[in-house]
Amino acid sequence: MLTRVSITRIVRLTTDDWERLRALRLRSLLDAPDAFGATYAEAAARERDGWLQQLRDLPTFVAVSDQNVDVGIVRYAPDGMLISMWVAPEARHQGIGEALIDAIIAYARTQGLARLLLDVADHNVAAIALYSKKGFVPTGETGSMPAPREHVREHRRFLDLRG
Numbered sequence: 001m002l003t004r005v006s007i008t009r010i011v012r013l014t015t016d017d018w019e020r021l022r023a024l025r026l027r028s029l030l031d032a033p034d035a036f037g038a039t040y041a042e043a044a045a046r047e048r049d050g051w052l053q054q055l056r057d058l059p060t061f062v063a064v065s066d067q068n069v070d071v072g073i074v075r076y077a078p079d080g081m082l083i084s085m086w087v088a089p090e091a092r093h094q095g096i097g098e099a100l101i102d103a104i105i106a107y108a109r110t111q112g113l114a115r116l117l118l119d120v121a122d123h124n125v126a127a128i129a130l131y132s133k134k135g136f137v138p139t140g141e142t143g144s145m146p147a148p149r150e151h152v153r154e155h156r157r158f159l160d161l162r163g
Contacts, residue, residue, distance in 0.1 A: 005091040006066040010103045013060040018051040021060060024073045028086035034152045035121055036084065037145060061103040063087070063096045074100040076107055082118040085127070092126070101134050109161055116159045121145070121152050135159050 013021055022043070029040040054060075063072035071091035075084040082104050087097045108116050118136060120127050136157035145152040 005071055005088075005094055005096070007063045007071065007091075007096055007099060008066045008068075009064050010061050010099055011064055012103075013055055013062055015052050015055045017062075018048060018055055020062065020070055021055060021073075022046070022051050024062065024070055024086070025084070027088070028073065028084070031089060032086060034145070034149055035086070035124060035127070039148065058083070059107055060084075061100060061107070063091070063100055065091065072096045072100050074104050076104050080108060080111075080113050080115060080117055082116055085118070097130050098134065101130070105134075105159070105161065114160070114162050116161055118157050119143070119154045120157060121154045123152070131157050 025043050029043055059076040061074050062070050065071045072087040077083050136159045139156045139158045141156040143154055144150045
């Protein structure tokens, strides 16, 4: 039986939260290694200063459950990219991914952006469906993940923020 996970809030992490970021990234990389450019080994080897720098450079939003557990993450790259999207398996299909995307859309709008981009693996059907539901459309650009997952094909999607 599926246990329902409710989120109570979406929070933006600060540098004080570097251990939360580390825990979420490591969990996401174990759960879905072919969904991200980084590898688990790279992330596990990153030291405290590296996590702090990521939090300074990449606005990071986390979904927190009603039981005060982090159940999802999304980050924003300064070039207008939605990156690092992940929802814990026990929290999927309950609107958490949509809430995280909404947080990034709201943040991007505060930055005055006209568009938001993301890259998604072609085989990640659930993510593609979520992004489509939120209005992201393919740009026609394709590529592959960096080594060691260069066999994973991905494509770029675009969301017009002016509408």
